[in-house]
Amino acid sequence: MRRAADSLLAGTLALLLALSIGAAVRPAGSADPGSAAEDAALRAAYRRPAGPPPIPAENPFTAEKAQLGRRLFFDPSLSASGTMSCATCHEPARGFTDGRSLARGNDGRELRRKSPTLWNLAWAPFLFWDGRAEGLEAQAEAPIEAHEEMGQPLDALVARMAADAGWRAAFATAYPGQPQPVTRENLVRAIASWERTLISPRTRFDAWVEGEDAALTPQERRGLSVFHGPAGCANCHEGWAFTDHAFYDIGLPEGRAPDLGRGPVLGLERADRAFKTPTLREAMRRAPYMHDGSLPTIEAVLDHYQGGVVDRPGLPPELPRRLSLSAPQRADLVAFLTTLTSPPDAPLPVMATPPAATQVAAPAPNPAMTPVARARVSQRGRQFAPGRTAVAMGGVLEIANDDNTAHNIRIDSPELTLNSGIQDPGQTVTWRMTKPGRYVAFCGIHPRMRLEIEVAAPR
Numbered sequence: 001m002r003r004a005a006d007s008l009l010a011g012t013l014a015l016l017l018a019l020s021i022g023a024a025v026r027p028a029g030s031a032d033p034g035s036a037a038e039d040a041a042l043r044a045a046y047r048r049p050a051g052p053p054p055i056p057a058e059n060p061f062t063a064e065k066a067q068l069g070r071r072l073f074f075d076p077s078l079s080a081s082g083t084m085s086c087a088t089c090h091e092p093a094r095g096f097t098d099g100r101s102l103a104r105g106n107d108g109r110e111l112r113r114k115s116p117t118l119w120n121l122a123w124a125p126f127l128f129w130d131g132r133a134e135g136l137e138a139q140a141e142a143p144i145e146a147h148e149e150m151g152q153p154l155d156a157l158v159a160r161m162a163a164d165a166g167w168r169a170a171f172a173t174a175y176p177g178q179p180q181p182v183t184r185e186n187l188v189r190a191i192a193s194w195e196r197t198l199i200s201p202r203t204r205f206d207a208w209v210e211g212e213d214a215a216l217t218p219q220e221r222r223g224l225s226v227f228h229g230p231a232g233c234a235n236c237h238e239g240w241a242f243t244d245h246a247f248y249d250i251g252l253p254e255g256r257a258p259d260l261g262r263g264p265v266l267g268l269e270r271a272d273r274a275f276k277t278p279t280l281r282e283a284m285r286r287a288p289y290m291h292d293g294s295l296p297t298i299e300a301v302l303d304h305y306q307g308g309v310v311d312r313p314g315l316p317p318e319l320p321r322r323l324s325l326s327a328p329q330r331a332d333l334v335a336f337l338t339t340l341t342s343p344p345d346a347p348l349p350v351m352a353t354p355p356a357a358t359q360v361a362a363p364a365p366n367p368a369m370t371p372v373a374r375a376r377v378s379q380r381g382r383q384f385a386p387g388r389t390a391v392a393m394g395g396v397l398e399i400a401n402d403d404n405t406a407h408n409i410r411i412d413s414p415e416l417t418l419n420s421g422i423q424d425p426g427q428t429v430t431w432r433m434t435k436p437g438r439y440v441a442f443c444g445i446h447p448r449m450r451l452e453i454e455v456a457a458p459r
């Protein structure tokens with residue numbers, strides 16, 4: 001991603017927030033643990049969405065494409081050695097990871113990072129541990145070509161497949177009506193379509209969320225309260241997939257080869273050593289843990305969060321600093337985490353097709369807004385409010401960080417690049433909008449934050 005030179009940040013230290021660094025961002029709530037009120041609040045917070053998120057218009061989902069993607073995913077002929085498929089490193093039975101601390105590439109050498117899970121990526125705005133790829137289509141080309149991973153130039157692979165009658169037929173089924181269906185683009189689109197079907201299976205926890213009290217044991221239910229409350233896990237592992245898709249330095253000790261993660265991608269020192277929050281669905285199958293595979297067990301993960309955090313300037317306020325969980329609380333927490341993983345004998349959803357209802361139609365165009373000379377947007381609770389705004393050409397957009405965590409506001413479109421740099425709580429970003437158009441601003445650290453901006457001549 002580019003670092004915009006034309007960005008202007010007027011860091012007006014406007015309001016001083018009552019910032020309690022280290023306190024949980026999301027307080028546990030007033031409901032008593034285990035009370036009916038708490039049950040209701042938690043059930044609302046962790047309910048599964050009705051279907052996957054909208055699918056990119058340039059790659060509409062079809063079962064045939066996903067089927068081709070599945071075949072490609074498991075086929076070792078995609079690698080230079082002919083022995084390594086995507087599934088070598090992303091094994092379904094291991095939660096789409098490989099059981100290694102660091103992945104091992106086509107030439108046998110260790111890569112820099114651990115193979116991450118592929119569950120629930122349909123919702124991920126940015127991919128890789130450091131978020132350097134936007135969207136599944138952009139991601140898929142990378143591992144095939146990366147020398148250490150599969151070591152295969154994509155164009156050579158595509159040429160080889162185009163010469164093979166079997167592959168030609170498979171591509172023709174997935175892309176009917178195209179005279180030359182075996183293309184690089186079609187290969188990537190098929191893999192991305194298959195990846196969209198990887199939605200983690202329902203577990204007992206979902207049954208509880210849907211109202212079945214007995215689906216969790218009392219200990220597991222207590223563990224949920226610990227997770228959501230005193231342990232502060234839900235500050236980042238939030239919602240049904242247990243991720244906010246954001247990037248944090250959680251204070252892991254530095255390994256032999258320093259890995260700065262999100263920082264270099266954003267060009268922001270404050271984001272150094274930040275990595276993406278992984279889903280906790282199916283996590284029990286995925287040891288060892290973290291981007292560097294440095295933590296062998298769930299117990300080691302808890303040891304890290306409780307007492308193992310290395311203090312660094314970039315630690316986010318979302319990360320509780322002095323976590324003190326009792327031994328029974330920890331046992332409850334582990335019991336709860338196991339309920340997010342399907343049982344060992346559960347059949348894997350080998351070809352789970354998103355239901356037809358997920359072919360979400362393009363949203364109706366938003367009603368026109370009247371452009372104003374000065375628009376002001378809030379960011380409290382890691383949300384732009386309002387989520388849409390219209391600024392008159394030459395007018396000013398003010399984005400106030402009235403939140404309790406730092407943001408990094410960006411517009412990264414072909415027509416306009418803007419970058420606030422680090423925007424600490426209390427700072428207001430002031431942008432004069434001189435180019436007419438429609439833009440989306442997002443936060444580089446919490447990329448689920450999205451602000452639609454329309455810049456137009458006054459009507």
Ligand code: HEC
Nearest residue numbers: 085086089103104105113114115116127128129130143149
């Ligand atoms: C040699 C092992 C290896 C192979 C083979 C491999 N991957 Fe990966 N994959 C990785 C590693 C390691 C990462 C993380 C790299 C990073 O974050 O810098 C990754 C990341 C990903 C991601 C991003 C996940 C996320 O959480 O953002 C996706 C998607 C993915 N791989 C899909 C594939 C597909 C599809 C193939 C086959 C075309 C494939 N991988 C082949 C090791 C591998």
Ligand code: HEC
Nearest residue numbers: 231232233235236248275276277278289290291305318319
């Ligand atoms: C500040 C946000 C934040 C908080 C709070 C947090 N996590 Fe995490 N978690 C992350 C990030 C980011 C990673 C990946 C870090 C890395 O690899 O460098 C992670 C990784 C993990 C992993 C490893 C997953 C994998 O696929 O390797 C587990 C398990 C986990 N967290 C559980 C928890 C539990 C349990 C708690 C509460 C005690 C918790 N987390 C609190 C952000 C957070």
